[in-house]
Amino acid sequence: MPLTDVQIRQAKPGPKPRKFSDERGLFIEIRPTGSKLWRYRYKIDGVENVFAIGEYPEMGLADARAERDRARALVKQGRHPAHVRRLERARQKVENQSSFKVVALEWIATKSNVSESYRNQLTRAFAKNLFPYIGRLPVREVTAAQLLECLRRMESRGATYYAIALCNWLSQMFRFGVRTLRADADPAAVLYGAFVRKPIQHSQPMSAADIAKFREGLQSYGGFRTNTIALELLQLLFLRTVEIRRGRWEHVDLDVGLWDIPVELMKKGRRHLVPLPPRAVQLLRELKGITGGGELMFPGLRHPDKPVDGSTFNRALERLRMKGFTCHDFRATASTHLYESGLFRTEVIEMQLAHAEENRTKAAYNHAEYLQERRELMRWWQEYVLAAGN
Known part of the structure; x- marks a missing residue:
């Protein structure tokens, strides 16, 4: 018989772990310490396995069932949910180390042939105009349209020259991303010519x-x-x-x-x-x-x-x-x-x-x-x- 949230909430720990079954392999284990842990029991190739889903009450009954259903779908494909989760975490870790912000800061750090003030200028330009909008995205997923939106935002406040300079810096950064195998292409390259530089006002002497x-x-x-x-x-x-x-x-x-x-x-x-x-x-x-x-x-x-x-x-x-x-x-x-x-x-x-x-x-x-x-x-x-x- 399916569990109810009231049953789970009122269940008390005993001297030994206690298990209360829900349905389709889902059960909750109540340990002597009072912890209530969601588990999913399944078989692959005739071998029984248990997949740790989460902990109650951080994960409620409805969420546990939804997670159970996702795990069942993997089992039907012959895949162990725990293996898939480890792969996803590893992939996410790589993505976190390959976010736009991380790659940009690494690229700036490599520019040892420029002055500290120039590196600070680069950092400020990226931090103000790009990181708040695309900083967390995997650098491989950043598109030309997203970059254009950020640069247009700069243009709208009158910083057209700065936007042109930043477009050039972006292109250098993405080429660095390609060389370090974290980007596939340079989406900033297609933006060349998207901004019109105003005529340069040369210095004028005072009369x-x-x-x-x-x-x-x-x-x-x-x-x-x-x-x-x-x-x-x-x-x-x-x-x-x-x-x-x-x-x-x-x-x-x-x-x-x-x-x-x-x-x-x-x-x-x-x-x-x-x-x-x-x-x-x-x-x-x-x-x-x-x-x-x-x-x-x-x-x-x-x-x-x-x-x-x-x-x-x-x-x-x-x-x-x-x-x-x-x-x-x-x-x-x-x-x-x-x-x-x-x-x-x-x-x-x-x-x-x-x-x-x-x-x-x-x-x-x-x-x-x-x-x-x-x-x-x-x-x-x-x-x-x-x-x-x-």
Whole structure:
């Protein structure tokens, strides 16, 4: 006679295991400890076997019967349910180790020929735009349509260029998956051309009027003082934003008026000397009173042990209503006006812009050879921008 849930619930343990049969081989075993275990008895090739289904009450009567029926179907095929379950668990374990997220992180870890910041960029791109949606899927099952949906989501928020870059990274990752026998093809390859890159807006120099507007805006800027200092330093020193962001106090000598940026902090991987004009020294002394207690000149607010976020200074520039300009345009501005002045040699201007010198021996020599001229250049540039702002 079939069991009822009331019978199972009220059944008490005895000094020895007790068995209560349901039907079609299903029974529940009640052990002296009080555990109630579902079992399925079956025969294959005349040999009786018992398959452990689950434990009551985590698995109720209806679920136990459903699991029994699945096991019976396997038995009819001559397959032992326990063997099938072990195979499924092994397969699932492999799939878990071959999920999109796992393979992506492994691929990123293999890129030993890139900088740590670049690997962090890759990790953030995948973590933000892909892992929440397809991270748990077996990499072999990820389709081009799923990838396209993720990339379109990026496009809709205006990150088209980023989506194009991520599509390229995806293709590299899937090829890695193929090489490690966890993917069969590269579904990202068919997405090439699905996104249209907007025309590149090249850096544009500020006119004297733009410089005046910028400096006027600095006077009334209501944001963090560190951001104001950073923007003015970007104008005075025309460094790349990443070089300002990652600046460390140990590399600055305010008494000598020199910022000696080591190769590991330069985009081009070459040491760069930055003569500091008086206004820059003044700003850096003020900044040191704010952030000088740490190693970083511009630490992040949430993570003081890491540089401020890359978009911080551009957002500050937007709040100054400098429409159409980015922080990188300070470099184009300095380059344009320095060349137009006719006062400085091309080699000196290019050296101060930290443009690549093909001959490394010559580059090392020029650092010292041009230093005095570069000091004069930086002082002239300071006077030019201060005059434009008056």
